[in-house]
Amino acid sequence: MAPTREMSVETKERIIKLLKEGKSSRNVAKNVGCSQSAVSKIWTKYKSNGKVVKGKRTGRPRKTSKRQDRKLKAICLENRKCTTKQMRNKWAESGVHVCDRTVRNRLKEMGFTYRKAKRKPSLTSKQKKTRWLSCILNKQKI
Known part of the structure; x- marks a missing residue:
C-alpha cells in the first residue's frame, strides 16, 4: 500500500468544528474533500485524546547532525x-x-547530483598548437 499524504492540522480542526456544529460525517467529508472514513478516524481520535495534533514519529534516528x-x-x-x-x-x-x-x-x-565525466580523446600536438596560437591572437586583440 502506498503512503498517503498527511492531512494538515488546520483541516483536522475544521473537520472537528463542523462535526461539533452537528453536520454529518458524509457532509463534512464532501465539504472538506476527504473520505468519510478519514473523518470518522479523526473524530474518534479527537474524542479519545482531546487533540488533533500529530503524534511522535518513530524510526531510526539520524547518524549525523x-x-x-x-x-x-x-x-x-x-x-x-x-x-x-x-x-x-x-x-x-x-x-x-x-x-x-x-x-x-x-x-x-542537499541537491547534489552524480555526473560521470565524459571520456574524450586526448588532444593531438597539432590541436594543441592551434589552441595555443588562437590564445596568443586573442590576447593581442585585447
Whole structure:
C-alpha cells in the first residue's frame, strides 16, 4: 500500500468544528474533500485524546547532525571531483564515521547530483598548437 499524504492540522480542526456544529460525517467529508472514513478516524481520535495534533514519529534516528551535514557540504564544494569514498575519509577526520551510502544520501538531500565525466580523446600536438596560437591572437586583440 502506498503512503498517503498527511492531512494538515488546520483541516483536522475544521473537520472537528463542523462535526461539533452537528453536520454529518458524509457532509463534512464532501465539504472538506476527504473520505468519510478519514473523518470518522479523526473524530474518534479527537474524542479519545482531546487533540488533533500529530503524534511522535518513530524510526531510526539520524547518524549525523545538521552541523556535520554542513561540514560534508563544505568538503564536497572544496573538490567537486572527489569520490564519495574520499569524502567519507575526509569527513571521518572530523569525527563522523559513516558508510559511503550515507554520504551519497546526504549529498542527494542537499541537491547534489552524480555526473560521470565524459571520456574524450586526448588532444593531438597539432590541436594543441592551434589552441595555443588562437590564445596568443586573442590576447593581442585585447
